[in-house]
Amino acid sequence: MTRAPMLGRFRHGYVAPAVLLVAALLYAPFVWTAYLSLTRYDGLSSPEWIGPANFAELLGDPALLTSTRNTLIWVAGTMILPVGLGLLVAVLSYDIRGGAWFRVPFMLPYALSGAGLALVWSPVLSHGGIANALLGVDTAFLQEAPANTLAMLLVWTWQQVGVNTLLFVVGLQSIPREPVEAARLDGASGWRLFRHVIWPLMRPLTAVVVGLALVASLKTFDIVWVLTQGGPGRNSETLAVTMYKETFVASEYGYGSAVAVMLTVVTGLASYLYLRRQVR
Amino acid sequence: MIRRTVLVVLGLVWLGPAYLLIVNASRPATSYDPGRAWAPPGELALFANFATALESADLGASLAGTLLYSVVSPLLGVVVGALAGYTIVVLRLRHGFRWFLLIFGGTVFPSQMLLVPLFVGYSDAGLYDTRAGMILIYTAVNVPLAAFVLRNFYSGMAFSIFEAARMDGASTFRIFWRVYLPISTSALMAVFILEFTFVWNDLIFGLTLTQTAAVRPVMTALAGLMTDVYAGTPVPVGLAAGLVCSLPTVVLFLATQRLFARGLSLGSV
Amino acid sequence: MIRSRMAALGVAALLLAACGGNGAGTQPRKKSELTLYNDKGAWTRFFDEMGALSKQRIGLGMKPTGYTDSAQYQAFIKASFRTDVKPDLFTWQTGGMLAEIVKQRQVADTTDIWQEAIKAGDLSQDLAPYYTIGGRQYCVPMNVAYWGMFYNKKIFDRHGLRPPATWDDLVRAAATLKNAGVTPFYHTSVLFSFVWFEQLMAGTDPDLYDRLSTGKAKYTDPGVVQVMEKWKELIDAGYFMNPGDKTDPGDVMKNGKAAMVSFGTWFNTSMTQRDLRAGADYGFFVIPNVNPALPKTSVIFESGPLCSLAKAPDPAASAKYLKWWTTAEAQEKWATTRGDVSANPKVTIEDEALGRITKEAGSGKYRLVNRYFEATPPPVLTAALDGFGKFVTEPGAYREVLETIQKEADEYWSTHQ
Numbered sequence: 001m002t003r004a005p006m007l008g009r010f011r012h013g014y015v016a017p018a019v020l021l022v023a024a025l026l027y028a029p030f031v032w033t034a035y036l037s038l039t040r041y042d043g044l045s046s047p048e049w050i051g052p053a054n055f056a057e058l059l060g061d062p063a064l065l066t067s068t069r070n071t072l073i074w075v076a077g078t079m080i081l082p083v084g085l086g087l088l089v090a091v092l093s094y095d096i097r098g099g100a101w102f103r104v105p106f107m108l109p110y111a112l113s114g115a116g117l118a119l120v121w122s123p124v125l126s127h128g129g130i131a132n133a134l135l136g137v138d139t140a141f142l143q144e145a146p147a148n149t150l151a152m153l154l155v156w157t158w159q160q161v162g163v164n165t166l167l168f169v170v171g172l173q174s175i176p177r178e179p180v181e182a183a184r185l186d187g188a189s190g191w192r193l194f195r196h197v198i199w200p201l202m203r204p205l206t207a208v209v210v211g212l213a214l215v216a217s218l219k220t221f222d223i224v225w226v227l228t229q230g231g232p233g234r235n236s237e238t239l240a241v242t243m244y245k246e247t248f249v250a251s252e253y254g255y256g257s258a259v260a261v262m263l264t265v266v267t268g269l270a271s272y273l274y275l276r277r278q279v280r
Numbered sequence: 281m282i283r284r285t286v287l288v289v290l291g292l293v294w295l296g297p298a299y300l301l302i303v304n305a306s307r308p309a310t311s312y313d314p315g316r317a318w319a320p321p322g323e324l325a326l327f328a329n330f331a332t333a334l335e336s337a338d339l340g341a342s343l344a345g346t347l348l349y350s351v352v353s354p355l356l357g358v359v360v361g362a363l364a365g366y367t368i369v370v371l372r373l374r375h376g377f378r379w380f381l382l383i384f385g386g387t388v389f390p391s392q393m394l395l396v397p398l399f400v401g402y403s404d405a406g407l408y409d410t411r412a413g414m415i416l417i418y419t420a421v422n423v424p425l426a427a428f429v430l431r432n433f434y435s436g437m438a439f440s441i442f443e444a445a446r447m448d449g450a451s452t453f454r455i456f457w458r459v460y461l462p463i464s465t466s467a468l469m470a471v472f473i474l475e476f477t478f479v480w481n482d483l484i485f486g487l488t489l490t491q492t493a494a495v496r497p498v499m500t501a502l503a504g505l506m507t508d509v510y511a512g513t514p515v516p517v518g519l520a521a522g523l524v525c526s527l528p529t530v531v532l533f534l535a536t537q538r539l540f541a542r543g544l545s546l547g548s549v
Numbered sequence: 550m551i552r553s554r555m556a557a558l559g560v561a562a563l564l565l566a567a568c569g570g571n572g573a574g575t576q577p578r579k580k581s582e583l584t585l586y587n588d589k590g591a592w593t594r595f596f597d598e599m600g601a602l603s604k605q606r607i608g609l610g611m612k613p614t615g616y617t618d619s620a621q622y623q624a625f626i627k628a629s630f631r632t633d634v635k636p637d638l639f640t641w642q643t644g645g646m647l648a649e650i651v652k653q654r655q656v657a658d659t660t661d662i663w664q665e666a667i668k669a670g671d672l673s674q675d676l677a678p679y680y681t682i683g684g685r686q687y688c689v690p691m692n693v694a695y696w697g698m699f700y701n702k703k704i705f706d707r708h709g710l711r712p713p714a715t716w717d718d719l720v721r722a723a724a725t726l727k728n729a730g731v732t733p734f735y736h737t738s739v740l741f742s743f744v745w746f747e748q749l750m751a752g753t754d755p756d757l758y759d760r761l762s763t764g765k766a767k768y769t770d771p772g773v774v775q776v777m778e779k780w781k782e783l784i785d786a787g788y789f790m791n792p793g794d795k796t797d798p799g800d801v802m803k804n805g806k807a808a809m810v811s812f813g814t815w816f817n818t819s820m821t822q823r824d825l826r827a828g829a830d831y832g833f834f835v836i837p838n839v840n841p842a843l844p845k846t847s848v849i850f851e852s853g854p855l856c857s858l859a860k861a862p863d864p865a866a867s868a869k870y871l872k873w874w875t876t877a878e879a880q881e882k883w884a885t886t887r888g889d890v891s892a893n894p895k896v897t898i899e900d901e902a903l904g905r906i907t908k909e910a911g912s913g914k915y916r917l918v919n920r921y922f923e924a925t926p927p928p929v930l931t932a933a934l935d936g937f938g939k940f941v942t943e944p945g946a947y948r949e950v951l952e953t954i955q956k957e958a959d960e961y962w963s964t965h966q
Contacts, residue, residue, distance in 0.1 A: 008371055008452035010452070010453075014364065021416070022386035022424060029393075030394065030397075043623075044630070044653055100537040102291060104537070105290075106294055111526035112522060116519065116526065124300070124317075127794040140942075143738065143792065163474060167470055170467045204435050204436045205429075228739065232938035233943070234939070240390050243392070245931060247393070247624075248392070248620035248621060251927040256393075263390060279380070313803075315806075335594065336591065336593060395624070403629075492584075492614075503590065507617055508589060508592075511592065512818035514822050
């Protein structure tokens with residue numbers, strides 16, 4: 001049996017549904033946004049071609065600097081908190097009896113939608129709220145930058161840890177038995193076993209968790225929108241919030257699309273660089 | 281023992297806000313005081329609040345539609361994505377990494393920016409306000425995640441499994457369907473859970489691409505209750521609305537927990 | 550091999566089948582049920598009740614299609630103009646937003662409906678200017694609201710306070726409350742950050758306020774700077790709640806976190822939903838002018854239009870519906886189910902204070918000032934809401950805030966008019 005028949009001849013047909021769906025429903029609509037980024041447009045009359053002027057304006061916009069800074073905080077914070085804690089919970093709970101039930105508290109918050117999240121957390125983060133009382137401080141957690149971004153990051157952590165735990169557990173389950181048992185016979189256990197045997201074997205799913213978190217954190221929108229709408233005075237805006245506000249709230253479709261294009265390029269590039277290293 | 285202690289302590293921290301949610305959703309709508317949000321309610325009004333929340337939502341008509349999307353789209357997405365992942369990794373598709381990038385690339389676009397062009401495209405194609413249209417968009421959104429997870433899941437598996445099945449004369453699709461899908465149940469389930477939750481809680485695609493009650497997402501009125509100042513909704517009712525929306529997802533979590541409990545023992549770390 | 554191909558073909562066929570769904574393209578022209586697109590998803594039940602009533606009375610049913618995010622909603626409506634998916638009826642905003650879509654010749658003319666309704670006493674002439682563009686009327690009022698001050702009556706009584714007749718009275722009341730350890734006023738840095746700005750502007754120099762919203766005055770003009778300084782003075786005196794307090798304003802009133810909350814009459818719904826009784830637990834007063842020399846007290850006025858399109862699927866049915874919407878019978882139902890005021894002067898408002906202001910406003914006692922949210926063009930508004938949000942957390946930054954808003958205004962007005 002030669003290689004080609006062994007692997008089948010219809011391989012492109014198998015990826016076709018995935019590629020077609022993604023191309024038609026996600027790539028194609030974005031072409032319109034890319035076009036709009038080179039125009040002035042209010043969503044109503046016809047777009048007026050102005051070339052790269054929006055991008056030039058973007059570079060000199062001080063608000064963009066804040067958005068970029070906040071977005072970077074989101075990316076770094078997401079890697080440390082939701083991803084890190086997700087790994088911790090997965091590893092701790094994976095093979096103890098009833099481990100699945102220990103994970104339930106972390107899964108529950110994921111079911112709550114954005115608006116519900118804001119309702120639950122506002123009495124906590126409010127000035128004079130529960131967090132103030134518990135910590136004995138007088139900070140208005142959703143007002144001052146960068147405290148507001150950090151506070152929202154904690155809320156986000158509360159909601160997202162469960163997802164990452166779930167994926168890490170799947171990664172742990174996919175580990176082949178033999179290498180682990182061989183290492184154990186060699187006397188490896190505890191931290192050493194984890195660091196040198198289990199962790200490398202988990203890598204495929206770790207790459208998934210980190211890759212997904214990278215993309216999602218660069219596009220952070222919902223949680224900021226429901227908790228602060230990017231304020232006060234734009235100090236908690238992320239790039240996605242800036243994009244949304246410029247496009248839909250201020251009806252500056254051209255400028256908002258330019259932010260979207262920039263965000264997409266950054267997200268695409270970051271995930272490409274990461275995936276090339278981790279997945280190939 | 282240490283592991284259990286850490287888990288229990290962390291778990292309790294995580295349950296704190298969940299406690300706030302339940303306590304305040306159980307409070308009589310008229311006796312909410314954010315300054316005392318942590319205090320247990322004097323009387324239980326959880327079901328009264330549920331009733332008030334549900335009264336404003338016409339759940340009957342759209343529940344079937346939303347359930348259809350949140351089950352069918354993730355199912356399709358998982359199968360289509362897994363097939364792509366299988367083809368790229370196991371069948372060693374030429375330029376597989378590029379194909380993978382192309383599919384995963386679907387996630388980098390900010391979804392808010394897709395709404396207007398999708399709406400225009402859907403209305404031209406006659407897909408606006410159809411269930412098929414909704415299933416299609418949700419499936420497309422779900423495919424990259426499924427492809428990524430399953431691609432990596434399969435990459436950790438020995439090629440000998442495939443070879444053995446192939447020697448027995450099974451077709452490549454049959455091997456995917458009969459061998460690879462079953463051994464990846466937990467990965468498939470994890471992806472399904474994430475995608476179900478996404479579709480169930482989604483408002484942006486659902487609202488922009490539909491119109492009639494039978495096709496629209498079920499959450500519109502409930503979500504409106506929680507955000508609209510003009511509605512003047514008391515916080516306990518808003519929270520009760522949030523709980524109602526979350527219920528199916530929670531049930532799904534609990535029902536599938538067992539799937540994630542199996543696996544090899546790593547020994548005491 | 551064959552089987553795998555079959556399976557792949559099956560998937561492809563499924564996709565094609567899904568793609569070929571039947572569209573909304575070919576509906577009959579005559580409609581017996583209309584769809585009403587709106588950004589008030591939470592009002593679905595109230596719209597449904599109206600639909601049931603209209604079906605019974607004029608044989609024309611109505612179903613709401615609600616959105617929850619108004620920015621997303623507006624983008625959708627604008628996009629729908631370019632497609633075959635046309636709403637029969639839709640809610641919108643007065644001011645620049647309405648002018649914009651009228652200019653595109655999208656909105657159905659309702660001049661006849663207005664003229665008849667004014668003659669029949671179903672709409673007041675005072676309301677017409679908000680719906681008039683180039684001498685013709687468009688849309689009808691879906692809701693109206695007058696802005697004033699809701700106050701906690703128990704707190705007022707405890708400190709021997711009464712609704713103020715002059716601005717000085719109001720400030721004195723605030724000082725009394727502050728000395729007694731009660732926070733006088735609510736304000737916020739999210740969305741409704743403009744409330745005190747518009748109130749102080751309208752009460753100081755309503756003409757300047759109007760010029761500001763049409764680009765004829767600048768945010769850096771001395772009159773505007775003085776208003777900001779006045780606002781800062783009140784904040785510095787400690788009369789406002791911390792804007793970082795995220796308590797729902799309804800609960801602020803209920804729990805006495807602040808004694809006074811300024812909102813439109815629709816805020817009454819928040820009160821009744823919390824079982825507060827008008828006259829016993831809370832009251833409502835018109836905020837006196839800052840400048841006592843002005844001839845009339847300025848009252849912020851808000852009205853949301855209900856519109857139909859010139860190219861609506863069934864223009865006659867849409868027009869018939871709008872006409873019915875303005876009648877006393879429809880408005881009675883619409884106002885009472887929500888516990889709100891109505892655009893129709895014939896509707897009796899149960900709540901005494903709200904009934905009074907509706908009547909007085911209808912009789913020309915006040916100078917109605919268009920709410921800032923509608924009066925200001927979207928790009929400037931966006932900058933201003935952010936600016937005021939920053940100001941309330943950092944009052945010292947008022948000059949910088951005004952300059953930022955003006956920069957956006959310069960850019961906007963340089964390409965508009």
